[in-house]
Amino acid sequence: MDPKPILYWAAEGTPSEFEYQVKQLEKRRLKNGNSPNQSIKIDELWDTKDEKGRNVLFHAAITDNVKNFMFIMKLVVKEILLMYERYEEEFGEKGKANELILAKDSDLVTPFHIAATKQDNRILKMFMESLKYFPQLSDFYKIVQDKRGRTPLHYAACKVNLEGCRILLDPNNPLFSVDQRDKTGVIPLMCAVGVNLPQALPVIRLLNLKKPISKTRQNKDGMTALHIAVAARNYEAVQLLIELECSVDLVDNEQRTPLHYAAEHGYPEIVKFLLRQGARNSTRDNIGATPAHYAAQFSVECLKIIFEESRITEVNDNENRSCLMWAVCAGNIDVINYLIQREDAPKRADRDKHGYTALHLAAMVGNEKICTILTNQGWSLSERDNHSNTALHLAAGRGHTDVLRCLLSSGAAMNEEDEIGRTPMFWACMGGQSHTLHCMIKELGFEWRSPGKTGARPKTDNFGRTALHAAANAGSSACINVLLNIEQEDYVLSSPLVSCLDINGETALHEACLAGKFDCVLSLIKARSAANAFGRLGRTPLDCAEKYEQGPQSMLIIDYLKSEESDPPVYYCPNKACYQIMPIPKTWLDARVSCSKNSNSSLISMKSNDTKNVQKLMTKFNLTRIWSSYRLVVTARCMYVFGWIKSELGEHKLFG
Structure with missing residues (x-):
């Protein structure tokens, strides 16, 4: 038979019913062959707990079942106390008795805590009385702390139990300090002022009377009782604390x-x-x-x-x-x-330290109604912050499409540039706002390229970067796909977006590798971006990924780009002519150069049996041996060599 129903009878049963259930437990114990001298209360009654670790004392205290609580305290606790006193005499150990009536549940709450919350204080008084029969308990306030460090006095204050507070602060039995802190620094007075009930006032007076300085105590956040009373909107407590000279x-x-x-x-x-x-x-x-x-x-x-x-x-x-x-x-x-x-x-021109006006801030938070109010009241749409951004820039970067429509309808210029020549469209890309970017170009008419039906060029900033560069730098594959899809629908560019170069001769793929965004790299490679593009800074996308490795995605990028090495690498010369060269096989040397823009460069082909040309090349660059696993680029016009070429003297970076 499950002994747990005894918890129900302790809480809801009459004393006779509860006593009957205890006797039934005793009969079962004897039937199982246990010694009559063995304490039943230890084996079954006392150790029987619910899923929260609460025993019969908890259940009697929670339901204010005073008579059952008295039965347990008189018939059980005394027996256990006597047993532990004998145990103490035999084994010389102390302090065991408190583990029984002060047994803790899963939250480290004791029946003592529960009793302190009840307006009927008879159970609380029985607890205080029973402690007199216990061995001397040192640091009692530490024993009766729950997992938050709160004592029964905290619980009594939280329930504004005036009589309970008086019992616990009895000067003849000083077990608790009136300003004892829990783990967050909260004292009982703070608990009381946070209760917005009329009966909290006498508790506040009592706790302040016991220790007036407690009203200046602070919790871990620095809040005093007055701060907490205000936060709880306890107007009467605020008035009382001010009356008490807080x-x-x-x-x-x-x-x-x-x-x-x-x-x-x-x-x-x-x-x-x-x-x-x-x-x-x-x-x-x-x-x-x-x-x-x-x-x-x-x-x-x-x-x-x-x-x-x-x-x-x-x-x-x-x-x-x-x-x-x-x-x-x-x-x-x-x-x-x-x-x-x-x-x-x-004033409409008032700015904060960042140069933001009220309209800038409204655009940043995306509040269309406030933008309308401010523009109607005369706030300027062309005001710029410390970096020459307008409200349009800030709204675009945060994806506030409705605000963009509002500002444009009020007369904002859509192609204003910031301090480095970026339009709001760039800001949408940098913020990864793909939906806003699509609406800006397809619905609102923001310019992403120069006018014209043929030979158009994409909009660039002061560093020659396109919106695709910005999207790749931000790691937004969604914005990259929006731009590439729009390019396919409006195919008038003089060269593909993926091949557009910034002032360093680098493509959007370089930016994606620097950002360590594998999905962006995949989108750009799928759009035929040159996997081995070589810029003026002397680095390929693979170099960017290896140099700025930022995590697992960078390793994926590195592995993927290495798998693309069979494609011809693309090199960019100072005269902006684009040259391609095939990898050099290990059996023969082939420096095959072709110009993509009608320059006067001639085609030079050198095979391993072309000893004269190979010797000239080696003499020109002072190379004792060219390793066949490396690549070489030569132009007839300038005789430039780009990239890493390995000689017996080590690695050398040659630029002519």
């Missing part, structure tokens, strides 16, 4: 006062009370924000009270951002309308 200027670890908390949570009655008790809006937290900044995020009513009571105008934080800018970032339209309609409304 300072309104106490700050937490982020230098925020209770007024900051009231403004942030939007509690106008507490904001007004604190201001009239001497709280100041001039106090700033560690980012330079005043209570007005926090009010601007969440509550126009609180902001009005602060402005009226403090008689202040606009203030800025450490980033030089005003309350209007905070309201824009939070999307609080009521506050925005209130601020821009005041007599001392913020």
Whole structure:
């Protein structure tokens, strides 16, 4: 028979029913052949627990079953205590008794904690009384801590159990400290002020009376009891703490006062009370924000009270951002309308440390309604931040397509360039915003190439990079595919996008390898990007992947590019003519050069039996031996050699 039903009878049964179940356990024990002198309570009754590790004392305490609890304490605990006293005499060990009535569940909570939460304090009193019969318990407050480090006094304060707090703080039996901290630094007073009930007030008075300095104690976040009372919107507790001479200027670890908390949570009655008790809006937290900044995020009513009571105008934080800018970032339209309609409304040209105006910030957070309000109020669409970005750039980079439409309908110029010549289309690529990029080109008419039906060239920045370079650098294969698909639909470029070179003679594939994005490399190779393209910096895509190895994807790129080595490598000369050369077989030397742009370079073919030409070449570059596993490029016009050529003297990088 399962002994666990005894837990139910301990919680819900009458004393006679519970006693009957205990006797049934005794009969089963005797029937199983156990000695009559063996304690049943140890074997079955006491050790019977539910899935949370709670025994009969827990269940009796949880349901306020005082009579059953008394039965257990009188008939069981004393027997166990006597047994352990005998055990102590025999083996010389102490401190075992507390493991029984203070047995802990899976959360390290004891029945003592449960008893402290009950308004009927008879069970709690029995606990306190039973402790007198126990051996002397050292560091008792440590024994009765749960996994959060909270004692029964914390539990009594959380349930605003006034009589329970009095019992636990009995000066004749001092087991607990009134300002004992849990693992987060919370003391019982903080627990009480966080309960927004009328019965919390006498508990607050009691705890403060026992130790007045406890109201200045701080938890690990630096919050005092007043901070917590404000956060809990416990107006009566706030009034009481101020009455008990608690300072309104106490700050937490982020230098925020209770007024900051009231403004942030939007509690106008507490904001007004604190201001009239001497709280100041001039106090700033560690980012330079005043209570007005926090009010601007969440509550126009609180902001009005602060402005009226403090008689202040606009203030800025450490980033030089005003309350209007905070309201824009939070999307609080009521506050925005209130601020821009005041007599001392913020100036439209006001900027933060990054050069952002309120319109820039609205575009960044993607709030179309606020963008409409600000543009209607005269905010300039052409204002630029510290890097010459307009609101369009910032919206495109974050994928806010609706904001782009709004700004364009208000007259924004779609092809404005930032400080290095990038249009908003580039920013969409750098942000990996493929849907926005598609809409910008196909629906909104952003230019991605020069006008004309033939011989068009893609838009480039000051470094010759195309939008494809930007997408590859950002590691966005989706944007790469959008651009390549648009190129196929609108095939008017003078050369494919994948072969477009920046000022260093490098393609988008170089950028993808530098970024370590395998999916981007696959998309570009599939579009016939030259796997062995050789730029003016003297590196191929494989070199980029090997030099800037960033993780598993880079290894995939390296292995994949090595498998592509059978393709002719592409080299780029200073005269911008493009040359291709086949790999040199191990049996013969073949430097086969062909010009792709009608230059005057002639074709030079050198086989292993062409001793004269090979000797001239070796003499020209002072090579004693050319290893057949390397490649060589020679032009008749300039006699340039590009790449790594191995001689017996070591590796040499030759540029003519």
